[in-house]
Amino acid sequence: MTEQMLYHGADYNPDQWLGHPDILARDLALMRQAHINVVTLGIFAWPTLEPTEGDYQLDWMAQVIDNLYQNGVQVALCTPSGARPAWLAQAYPEVRRVDANRVRQLFGMRQNHCYTSPIYRQKVRLLNQQLARRFGSHPGVILWHISNEFGGECHCPLCQAAFRGWLRQKYTTLDAVNAAWNSKFWGHDYTDWEQIESPAPHGENALHGLKLDWRRFVSHQTLDFYKWETAAIREIVPQAKFTTNMMYHFDGLDYFKFAKEMDIACWDSYPTWHKPGEPEAETALDTALMHDLMYSIKHKPFWLMESTPSTTNWQPISKVKKPGMQLLSSLQAVAHGADAVLYFQWRQSRGAFEKFHGAVVGHDGRADNRVFVETAAVGRALESLQAVSGSKKPQQAAIVLDWENKWAMEEAQGPRNAGLGYWQELQRHYNGLARAGITVDFVNEDSDLAGYKLVVAPMLYLLREDFAATLRAFVAQGGTLVVTYWSGVVNETDLCWLGDTPHHLTDLLGLRRTEIDALYDGETRRCTAVGAEMPPAATGSILCEVAALAGATPLMQYAEDFYKGSPAVTRHPFGAGKAYYLATRFEEGFYTTFYEKICAGLFPPAWPTPLPQGVHATRRAGYIFLQNFTTQPATVGALTIPPYGTQLLEAETHTSLCQCSFAPADAGVQGASGQVN
Numbered sequence: 001m002t003e004q005m006l007y008h009g010a011d012y013n014p015d016q017w018l019g020h021p022d023i024l025a026r027d028l029a030l031m032r033q034a035h036i037n038v039v040t041l042g043i044f045a046w047p048t049l050e051p052t053e054g055d056y057q058l059d060w061m062a063q064v065i066d067n068l069y070q071n072g073v074q075v076a077l078c079t080p081s082g083a084r085p086a087w088l089a090q091a092y093p094e095v096r097r098v099d100a101n102r103v104r105q106l107f108g109m110r111q112n113h114c115y116t117s118p119i120y121r122q123k124v125r126l127l128n129q130q131l132a133r134r135f136g137s138h139p140g141v142i143l144w145h146i147s148n149e150f151g152g153e154c155h156c157p158l159c160q161a162a163f164r165g166w167l168r169q170k171y172t173t174l175d176a177v178n179a180a181w182n183s184k185f186w187g188h189d190y191t192d193w194e195q196i197e198s199p200a201p202h203g204e205n206a207l208h209g210l211k212l213d214w215r216r217f218v219s220h221q222t223l224d225f226y227k228w229e230t231a232a233i234r235e236i237v238p239q240a241k242f243t244t245n246m247m248y249h250f251d252g253l254d255y256f257k258f259a260k261e262m263d264i265a266c267w268d269s270y271p272t273w274h275k276p277g278e279p280e281a282e283t284a285l286d287t288a289l290m291h292d293l294m295y296s297i298k299h300k301p302f303w304l305m306e307s308t309p310s311t312t313n314w315q316p317i318s319k320v321k322k323p324g325m326q327l328l329s330s331l332q333a334v335a336h337g338a339d340a341v342l343y344f345q346w347r348q349s350r351g352a353f354e355k356f357h358g359a360v361v362g363h364d365g366r367a368d369n370r371v372f373v374e375t376a377a378v379g380r381a382l383e384s385l386q387a388v389s390g391s392k393k394p395q396q397a398a399i400v401l402d403w404e405n406k407w408a409m410e411e412a413q414g415p416r417n418a419g420l421g422y423w424q425e426l427q428r429h430y431n432g433l434a435r436a437g438i439t440v441d442f443v444n445e446d447s448d449l450a451g452y453k454l455v456v457a458p459m460l461y462l463l464r465e466d467f468a469a470t471l472r473a474f475v476a477q478g479g480t481l482v483v484t485y486w487s488g489v490v491n492e493t494d495l496c497w498l499g500d501t502p503h504h505l506t507d508l509l510g511l512r513r514t515e516i517d518a519l520y521d522g523e524t525r526r527c528t529a530v531g532a533e534m535p536p537a538a539t540g541s542i543l544c545e546v547a548a549l550a551g552a553t554p555l556m557q558y559a560e561d562f563y564k565g566s567p568a569v570t571r572h573p574f575g576a577g578k579a580y581y582l583a584t585r586f587e588e589g590f591y592t593t594f595y596e597k598i599c600a601g602l603f604p605p606a607w608p609t610p611l612p613q614g615v616h617a618t619r620r621a622g623y624i625f626l627q628n629f630t631t632q633p634a635t636v637g638a639l640t641i642p643p644y645g646t647q648l649l650e651a652e653t654h655t656s657l658c659q660c661s662f663a664p665a666d667a668g669v670q671g672a673s674g675q676v677n
């Protein structure tokens with residue numbers, strides 16, 4: 001595959017249409033018309049590739065790949081392990097997943113196979129090797145798409161044994177396990193490895209250390225399965241490149257660990273555009289966070305692997321994208337570092353679960369409807385933006401997003417079991433920074449912080465000693481750190497740190513936590529500024545931490561309840577840098593002002609002057625994308641950006657390079673073309 005190219009494509013399932021050669025032929029013509037240059041192929045095609053055990057039928061796929069290649073369409077070849085054939089589930093019950101209640105699932109649905117089962121692994125390996133031998137050196141096959149949206153967990157006896165093996169490797173002795181989990185609590189000491197079981201609704205739920213290790217194991221075992229799949233292919237195609245599609249706000253897997261085994265990161269994005277009460281610019285920030293996460297986990301361009309050209313069919317209300325939104329949201333991905341925009345799906349299925357999901361080609365098979373016309377406009381826009389491909393983003397601020405921290409925090413019985421909203425907390429910091437035009441990366445507790453000027457550590461409940469040292473060194477050397485409430489509470493096995501907290505950070509922050517008050521949903525505490533640096537007033541929610549100052553300067557304080565007068569925002573110098581502390585979760589607007597103030601002079605923002613409401617500026621290498629997420633034209637200096645329009649500029653000189661928009665008037669008009677100037 002070429003690294004210097006913007007791809008435009010779709011999820012293609014010709015196995016559903018093999019009885020309709022006319023449709024398959026028409027697909028090729030339509031793909032040319034839609035400016036499609038890549039497809040993901042055969043993601044759920046296992047029963048067509050191996051209709052009965054050991055009977056491999058690959059000729060149809062060879063024909064499809066050849067036809068696509070001759071028509072300028074390259075292939076990300078899928079391994080179809082996400083859904084197994086019925087014959088396999090029938091012959092080998094062990095491949096079917098067992099739920100936490102220890103009930104084995106019946107055949108059906110997808111993404112519900114056991115990741116440990118030796119039989120499943122063997123069958124997947126044999127099929128992957130058939131695909132690799134036949135297609136691995138085809139010039140049209142540029143990438144391997146492993147399975148689909150890995151996730152979920154299996155509690156079968158094979159997985160229990162694997163979990164115990166993983167624990168033995170990690171801890172060596174049961175004494176070490178008991179100590180790490182504080183098993184003495186309720187007298188849950190283990191005296192035999194066989195006594196250890198994964199968490200269950202009718203079993204162990206009290207040992208938080210066990211629950212945390214189980215989540216680590218599930219992530220590890222899923223990644224091990226992914227590696228098993230890639231190894232089978234790599235044995236035959238050493239130069240093969242791999243990816244697997246990730247998901248929005250997905251909790252189950254540590255994507256930082258996955259990224260190490262992937263050549264390209266990618267994700268499936270289905271934002272709820274046009275939601276009443278939520279301006280599109282807000283939905284855009286929510287999506288942008290995920291784009292930036294995907295860029296961050298490999299520090300290089302990613303792929304938008306799935307998006308709908310029109311509507312989903314699984315959201316509570318599946319709204320169609322209004323004219324222009326497909327182009328705008330596709331270019332938003334590119335602005336944030338995507339080198340590919342793909343859709344789910346190319347052609348709408350006739351029956352079953354996704355028959356009403358949007359597709360580039362609907363049941364009418366036509367090319368003169370709005371969705372198809374707009375898809376072609378995206379294709380042309382990407383062709384005109386090829387120069388952007390492969391380009392990097394500036395390194396400015398980093399937010400710590402650590403899956404192990406999230407798991408530990410959410411498994412714990414603590415001050416607010418009604419929900420801590422880790423993603424919401426991250427989003428508020430992200431939004432504040434993004435609104436200030438600052439490029440945000442995400443890091444975890446294994447990351448190196450060199451190169452960043454600002455690091456934000458929201459709710460770093462599980463704080464490893466080594467990462468605390470990394471944070472200290474970062475500030476000592478001149479960095480600016482923001483730490484929030486509910487940080488530095490436990491170690492890596494969820495044992496509370498003894499002594500003053502936030503552990504390892506008290507001297508850095510110049511304070512220590514003394515108490516923490518949990519608020520009901522909707523309950524708030526007023527805070528007021530001390531001095532003129534912060535907004536005059538703000539409102540705390542969720543958790544209100546009470547701290548005793550030991551050198552930090554209070555910038556805001558609580559204005560009510562028994563902790564009235566104790567600090568709500570502080571700043572403390574440490575070495576050549578400084579550390580801010582936020583004692584509670586403030587309302588969204590606070591973060592905009594806070595980051596504007598603390599970032600002034602730290603970085604050049606993507607755009608030097610304030611932008612109109614709903615316009616976002618994003619920097620990628622030498623380019624600035626100005627995007628108008630409103631339905632009204634926006635004026636930025638001498639430029640007018642149409643509704644849902646994107647203006648691309650040269651970063652240093654602000655010279656206009658091109659403008660991409662899809663005029664609502666074009667909708668549904670035969671031959672209409674999105675404007676790309």
Ligand code: GAL
Nearest residue numbers: 148149268270306312344357
């Ligand atoms: C994704 C999945 C696709 C398709 C799509 C529908 O999560 O990977 O196969 O189901 O959702 O929006």
